[in-house]
Amino acid sequence: MQQRTMKSRMMEKVKAIASECRLFENIRPEELCALLVCLDFKVGSFSRNDIIKMAGALFEGVGVVIEGQVSVVKENAAGERIVFSILKQGELFGEMAAFSGDRRWPATVIAQTDCSVMYVPSDKLVGQCEASCSGHSKLILNMLGILSRKAITLSRQLEFLSIRSMRGRIAAFLLEQHKKSGRATFMLDMNRNELADFLNVARPSLSREMCRMRNEGILDFHRSSMQIRDMAALKDAAQER
Amino acid sequence: MQQRTMKSRMMEKVKAIASECRLFENIRPEELCALLVCLDFKVGSFSRNDIIKMAGALFEGVGVVIEGQVSVVKENAAGERIVFSILKQGELFGEMAAFSGDRRWPATVIAQTDCSVMYVPSDKLVGQCEASCSGHSKLILNMLGILSRKAITLSRQLEFLSIRSMRGRIAAFLLEQHKKSGRATFMLDMNRNELADFLNVARPSLSREMCRMRNEGILDFHRSSMQIRDMAALKDAAQER
DNA sequence: ACAAATCGGTAACTATAGTTACGGATGTAA
DNA sequence: TTACATCCGTAACTATAGTTACCGATTTGT
Numbered sequence: 001m002q003q004r005t006m007k008s009r010m011m012e013k014v015k016a017i018a019s020e021c022r023l024f025e026n027i028r029p030e031e032l033c034a035l036l037v038c039l040d041f042k043v044g045s046f047s048r049n050d051i052i053k054m055a056g057a058l059f060e061g062v063g064v065v066i067e068g069q070v071s072v073v074k075e076n077a078a079g080e081r082i083v084f085s086i087l088k089q090g091e092l093f094g095e096m097a098a099f100s101g102d103r104r105w106p107a108t109v110i111a112q113t114d115c116s117v118m119y120v121p122s123d124k125l126v127g128q129c130e131a132s133c134s135g136h137s138k139l140i141l142n143m144l145g146i147l148s149r150k151a152i153t154l155s156r157q158l159e160f161l162s163i164r165s166m167r168g169r170i171a172a173f174l175l176e177q178h179k180k181s182g183r184a185t186f187m188l189d190m191n192r193n194e195l196a197d198f199l200n201v202a203r204p205s206l207s208r209e210m211c212r213m214r215n216e217g218i219l220d221f222h223r224s225s226m227q228i229r230d231m232a233a234l235k236d237a238a239q240e241r
Numbered sequence: 242m243q244q245r246t247m248k249s250r251m252m253e254k255v256k257a258i259a260s261e262c263r264l265f266e267n268i269r270p271e272e273l274c275a276l277l278v279c280l281d282f283k284v285g286s287f288s289r290n291d292i293i294k295m296a297g298a299l300f301e302g303v304g305v306v307i308e309g310q311v312s313v314v315k316e317n318a319a320g321e322r323i324v325f326s327i328l329k330q331g332e333l334f335g336e337m338a339a340f341s342g343d344r345r346w347p348a349t350v351i352a353q354t355d356c357s358v359m360y361v362p363s364d365k366l367v368g369q370c371e372a373s374c375s376g377h378s379k380l381i382l383n384m385l386g387i388l389s390r391k392a393i394t395l396s397r398q399l400e401f402l403s404i405r406s407m408r409g410r411i412a413a414f415l416l417e418q419h420k421k422s423g424r425a426t427f428m429l430d431m432n433r434n435e436l437a438d439f440l441n442v443a444r445p446s447l448s449r450e451m452c453r454m455r456n457e458g459i460l461d462f463h464r465s466s467m468q469i470r471d472m473a474a475l476k477d478a479a480q481e482r
Numbered sequence: 483a484c485a486a487a488t489c490g491g492t493a494a495c496t497a498t499a500g501t502t503a504c505g506g507a508t509g510t511a512a
Numbered sequence: 513t514t515a516c517a518t519c520c521g522t523a524a525c526t527a528t529a530g531t532t533a534c535c536g537a538t539t540t541g542t
Binding site for chain 1: 317318319320321337338339340341342347367369378381382384385386388389390391392393395396398399400402403405412413414416417420441476477478479480
Binding site for chain 4: 407445449
């Protein structure tokens with residue numbers, strides 16, 4: 001009785017979180033209920049610091065954080081453990097691995113807090129049920145969208161890091177912001193530390209170079225308020241290596 | 242009559258190339274014939290240097306090179322045109338954009354030689370036909386696989402470029418090769434120029450650093466023959482920034 | 483066998499970026 | 513308003529990486 005109550009509470013939680021998760025976007029609540037039944041998903045609960053999935057273990061399905069927070073941790077070539085990302089409820093993990101053909105977890109997933117996660121097996125994700133409910137098609141589209149955007153994001157970051165000079169990276173970034181905002185004056189939405197991390201440079205060096213560009217009349221800025229003053233020079237700067 | 246012959250010759254060509262394309266992997270020839278009918282794809286032919294698709298134009302579908310060679314060209318932030326990739330027959334383009342939600346070509350596609358390309362509309366890729374032929378499911382799985390592996394490849398490259406020191410990148414690369422081959426002695430399959438491009442460093446600088454590592458007893462190599470002599474030191478080197 | 487092309491290593495030099503520590507400006511909390 | 517924390521800019525220094533040109537070794541083509 002009490003166990004059944006716990007199970008149905010977890011089911012309610014799964015529904016609530018799934019309805020806000022990109023994997024289940026554009027799926028109406030009734031469709032979602034039917035779909036969740038079809039998906040044959042599993043839920044696991046973990047205590048803080050538990051290892052949810054170990055890298056190299058057999059892959060069972062795409063993970064969704066239902067409660068709490070998890071970190072995805074990878075071992076670099078040197079065997080050093082690096083935090084790849086920290087995920088909160090509604091966020092996915094394992095999505096790049098799900099259809100890659102390599103049936104192992106590529107990274108270790110660790111509970112950052114007490115948490116619950118659900119797993120949706122890859123074959124269920126792309127399968128159809130006897131009822132052929134429309135949720136399945138949307139799920140597939142969502143999965144394709146997730147992977148597409150992931151690839152695009154990675155590609156964008158790679159474009160920045162392929163620029164060897166710091167000035168080139170700064171210029172490319174600001175030109176991108178300018179293109180997005182449509183204006184020569186805009187607010188940066190990262191602090192210096194975050195921008196330095198994003199461009200993979202040292203914060204004091206970033207500051208030095210940005211100030212040089214201001215002194216040369218290319219930019220004008222104060223903290224996160226940014227204005228491009230010499231677009232031609234900025235474009236020249238973005239072209240250098 | 243002659244036009245019909247040309248059309249059926251092109252159809253034969255499409256079938257032949259499609260059977261070797263990853264998008265149509267694991268699809269039996271009979272399935273493929275039925276599928277190609279369902280897909281409502283288009284074929285375009287172009288002369289050398291023609292613009293096949295202009296960046297920003299409305300996206301119509303994933304492209305497959307049927308004949309010849311095309312280059313995918315992107316404009317960087319500075320407006321400078323950069324060759325992103327050169328594709329030969331059977332290879333795909335536009336696959337990252339197909340389900341990203343942004344309905345425009347993100348890059349320009351140019352005919353490197355006289356060529357033909359086919360376009361498969363995104364909605365046809367994920368759709369089902371009345372016959373629900375099994376080729377559709379495989380197509381979807383293939384598409385998911387292509388995007389997954391693309392993301393994984395980009396992620397791998399990003400891992401290298403996120404290492405700031407040249408020595409760190411070299412070490413990470415060699416440790417990866419060691420892991421792949423299972424041995425401390427292996428052949429590099431890139432020449433120095435290619436390796437320098439891959440690690441995004443200057444060739445003479447790459448040479449200098451590799452030779453220093455050899456002089457320090459970490460490596461032993463002659464041209465593309467490589468041996469790791471001090472694994473611990475190499476791992477230490479891979480950990481630095 | 484020989485000439486030409488390609489590849490890889492080197493030197494000398496220039497340029498860039500990282501590091502460490504600090505302090506003023508700004509924001510936040512009491 | 514004040515104290516504390518955070519953020520950003522700076523200086524002085526060290527370290528690393530890029531550039532240019534060249535040359536010997538190796539490969540390729542005739």
